[in-house]
Amino acid sequence: MLRDISLKNYRMFKDFQIDGLARVNLLVGPNNSGKTSLLEAIHLLVNPHNIDEVFEQFLAPRGQIVFSEPLNADPEILYQIKPLFYKEILTTEAPLCIESNSDTFQSFSMQPYPTPEYIEAIDGIEGSYFREILTREIMRQNHYNLFLSHTQEKQTIHRATQVNVKGIASRDFEYLTCYGPPPFQYRRSFLMTIERLKLATLAEMWNDITLTPKEEQVIKALQILEPNIERFNFIGATTTARTTASGILIKLREREHPVTLGSMGEGMKQILNLVMAAVTVENGILLVDEIESGLYYDVQADMWKLLLKIAQELNIQIFATTHSWDCVRGFAAALSEAAESDVGKLFRLSWRGELIRAIDYPAEQLEKAVDYGIEVR
Template sequence: MLESLNIENYRCFPSFKLEKFGRVNLLVGKNNSGKTSILECVDFLLDFNTLKSLGEAMILRGEFFSIENVLEANDSQDRKIELDISSLFNQHTFVKNNQISIDGYDHNKEKFERNIKIFEYEKNKEQKDFMEISLKTSVESQDSISLVISARKGIDAAKFFSSNHNGSYELNKKLSLPVDFLRSASLRFQDMLELYDDIILTDEEKIVLEALQCIEPEILQIAPLLSDTFKNSNINAGFVARVKNNPKRVSIGSFGDGIWRMLGIALKLVNVKNGILLVDEIDTGLHYSVMYDMWKLILKTAEKLDIQVFATTHNSDCWKSLAEVAQDEEIGENDVTIHRIEKGATSSVMLNVPQMAIAAKRDLEVR
């Protein structure tokens, strides 16, 4: 598990440090304080598909220059665009030798480090900038890759999603944990179908059902529809449920938008065994009354499957529910943490389980 994270020159952070991570960690703070950027840093540091995760983050933020067919493409790999590299650097400062550094230690005190640096080189009497992304650890040699930057400070997105580039990170593959990132938007049906295929008729399928029962206790069973109608669709459809005292199957969308969010969280969670799950705006679409059961399920599953969870929220009900569950379930003092992220600060304000309980009891504002 990751125990600490140090960020230098990435997005809104000139320098920022987080320490004493537990198994489940909730990041709170105002809009534009950098919560999502911290999730990106964890993803960037530990996922061996480094370029892919970084490219996806920029595309989802709209940080690219359009070339052609951007709106027609369903898949990031097919988009004819250049990624705006300057958006990654603090204050968008794009100069030679500027560097982003992200490092952290795991529970074995092994250090992971990732750097992005801008260089200039001369080739055929022509000066061009290029970006180098490197990975190194305290026990292994450095591995790196270089990408040429265009005149408008962009890099062809296809280079970020090239299997050849990602496949070259042999060092990273050996060291990385399974890492998955669930953003605030709902998953596409095709993504959910692939995740569900991996857990059919397993104990993990029961966990997913239990998650949906947090919202609707009368759901007895769920299943995906295999019709081509829903494949590559962005609408919330394609899963049906068998419900108590109802002979007909029911679309799970009938139970509201929150059921899709809960399904996405549960599917991502059970498919990242022995790894790390990142969830942005975990409470999106969920009523406060289900958050206690949601956190109880996440804590139990994370312990059972050896998963570390990082999530963000703006919602006071969300962190208070986490504090209540941690206390009720007698979770270890440092197994669950809340980190408050304040704009302009150099480190997070960390609350452990006893401190969370005091803050909730006194109705203190920690967001």
């Protein structure tokens, strides 16, 4: 479990440190205080083996994926890397770095241009392939070299790609080297952006959930909004190529015919998204942007109680953002009833001059703040 995280030169974070992370962490703060960016940073940190997929997941909603326009070929997917760097400045002197030092060491870094120190550091690596990369076409005029380094425990993976002077990078991250033993356990993460999950994604996740104990947890989640729900399932649409999910049917107690999920409101879809993502990422990290979206205030506490329970049972760490006072109040209420109050904590991100700082509110302090109406958002 992540106990701390530090960011340097990542988006609006010039130099940021957050300590004392809990199993369930709620992030609040004004607009442009870095809440979503912190979720993205954690997603980058703990996913060393599917880096291109991770980039696409959070660059696409921000409109930071572009397409090349070749004359006689298919368009190439390109990434706008420049906005990932502090003040959008690509320089050797200010590499992007994300680290966690507690429990197990993890780091992710991106550095444009090979520095002499970086070249010297790889001298001891066997083989000439890495050096060839440094001197080949990737060093074309008016192009940066962008080096990515991913470390988990004692294993480090190096990759490289091309970035032009406008900060547009190729999505083809060239694998360079990997050395050191693999971590004892990889902890992947699942990122839910404000766009939420597509029906096809939910259906694919359901294949690993149905007929397991996790199915009961999903049903209990839906019963937060509708106690009469007994079960649900996906319905398919057959094409000439394959069968895909086209909807979700809900079976209600004492109702002869099922109803569609779409007829039961946006909150039901949100609960389903949250809990299916949570049970799917067992032993990993769930990242949720604007977790309160689509949920009425009177179900917020029940939602948090269930997520706290699932997080403990399935060894999940949760990071979520919100702007909602009702969500904060529900979180405080759920923590007050938890057997272990330190299972969750609220962090408020705010600007202090040119730097962003985090103020933590453990369960007891958060409960008092809510009781007295002290603004923590």
